[in-house]
Amino acid sequence: MFIDEVEFKVKAGDGGNGVVSFRREKYIDQGGPDGGDGGDGGSIILQVNEGLNTLADLRYNNIYQADKGQNGSGKNQHGKNGNDFYLEVPPGTMVYDADKNDFLADLKESGAEYVVAKGGKGGRGNTRFKKSTRKAPRFSEKGGKGEFKKIRLELKVLADVGLVGYPNVGKSTLISQVSQAKPKIASYHFTTLHPNLGVVKYGDYKSFVMADIPGIIEGAHQGIGLGDEFLKHLERTKLLVHVIDAAGIEGRNPLEDFEKINYEIEQYNDYLASLTQIIALNKIDLIVDEKKLQQLKEKLTEKGYQVFTISAATGSGCQELMYYLGEALAEIPDREIIQAEEIIIRPDFVDELYLDKLAADKFELKGSLLDNYLEKTDFNNEAAVKRLMRVLKHHGLNDLLDKNEVQEGDTVVIGPLEFDYIE
Structure with a gap:
């Protein structure tokens, strides 16, 4: 099951208490304080596992908790630190404070870690408070509380190229034609229910990642069809391939389809609307009237778009399109993602x-x-x-x-x- 958003609570472990203790041994007079410190509480840590592609494993628990630190003991023995609790997430996971809606972290690289809830500091034992004017302190510190938060994780897949278009225009067929991705393909709407990623190889040992998202329809930004929830997976892409059913198999006007989808993209956000779009006029193997295809291509070219005619089913024109995309990507700089900075406040x-x-x-x-x-x-x-x-x-x-x-x-x-x- 593909899950791209989850909410749950995290509770880091409390620190262990420091202890009040005095050395009492035979033949040792005035042994002095020997209370040990409490151990630190365990933290909750998010860790990127590149083998994951969904947040599904995190939907079962309402709360995740780390271990508490153990209390200190006599003979200056330090309490054991609580074990950290690791939660594995897929690359592309965005972390938010669910209550404040604050952005916390963007986890993209394999192995990257983020401490989402820090364990409490262990309390100090009475040995720590001994000084020349206080040789026998009869107090210690309690351990600090571990952080508690409600967090929201959002998965935005990492891809260079995103495929957009109406349902059943051939996006899944295209990604299966040019990569090893094996999406479900059938001749009915919304066969694709979650994003599919494929690595496209072109030229001499070059490659890029392509994402196929569920088809959107008119009114998607108002929740019609599958809504626009999957458009967020295109927010990390560098350019879009707009796939159009040039044969008009379902009786719709291809040019109107194109304009309606672009309207939905514009309603979603400005960044997607600003991305370069390459047009893929698909299903040319089913076209009877070549003149209509040429007219459609000319109209889109006049609007300033680069247009390719392809057949995802037969592979015709697909490699030329992929090579063009690869070369175009090389000219586009990576989008800079603003990272959350840890702000350390040292107050007066x-x-x-x-x-x-x-x-x-x-x-x-x-x-x-x-x-x-x-x-x-x-x-x-x-x-x-x-x-x-x-x-x-x-x-x-x-x-x-x-x-x-x-x-x-x-x-x-x-x-x-x-x-x-x-x-």
Whole structure:
């Protein structure tokens, strides 16, 4: 089954907790802290497998989760890191944040990887907090939370040339004639239900990739027929071959077909509409009136198109068309895809602390610095809570309270705790 779009959730592993521990051995006085760090949580990683051509394997699960990091232990033993979880995707997979609709990555090369959800950092054990003025720290850090996201994957096949045209004009027959692709071929509409790729060889050891997509019809941009959902697979192509049934087997006007398909392409997006189109007048083996064929070719040539007459069924004219396409592709530069850049923000933590006034006498402390430490603090450990308050005061908590005119007796909320402010 061909699936070109899936949505699911990813949850990276939480980091393991650091531990509070002290060395206690016979004949060793004042052994000191020996609490080890927690292990890092596993990440969710997308990896390109060139052997895949569909996202079908990812449609079964609603959520994918990586392993948690293990907690640290005494004797300065570090907790084991959680295993990363790999999801294999085909080349041409676009990654989006489904909730924000933000573009995250474009995975094109075989073996390429993208960390879509990063594992939480392991918490530090109490050994890490030992210093000259604090020889026996009785607190440690909890592990950080692994990232959670809802993501959308869209597959846009990687091809140099795209075939467009009405259903049953011979696109699948053409790709099977010039490549090793074996699409389903039958004399009824919408035989092709998903894109087919074929490698076309021409000249001396030269080749390019051709994509055959399901036929589109008038009104496709409004959802008629199979709609325009498969046109996205042409967005990476460099040029289009517009296949036309020159024999008019189904009683339609070939020139009108051409104009209607182009209208649908224009309605889809400007990039496809801007691509060079090469015209392939197909089924010439079935034409009775050669004069009509010549008139059709002249009309399209007058519009500025390069026109080839072919028979996909017999192969007549196909090699000439392929050679022309190969040479034309060599003159077209690769389309530059804008990659998502990883933006690392190193904030001024003092400025990121702020007070949210909940009532006349109640304030809540917020900010990225606070969020970071709330996640790591064990609120069942009095020493850990005291350490949190020392950190916040060091980063300007008292000045912030004065600036916001917090009065004695007012309530200040910090995470799960509430304090009565005393000057």
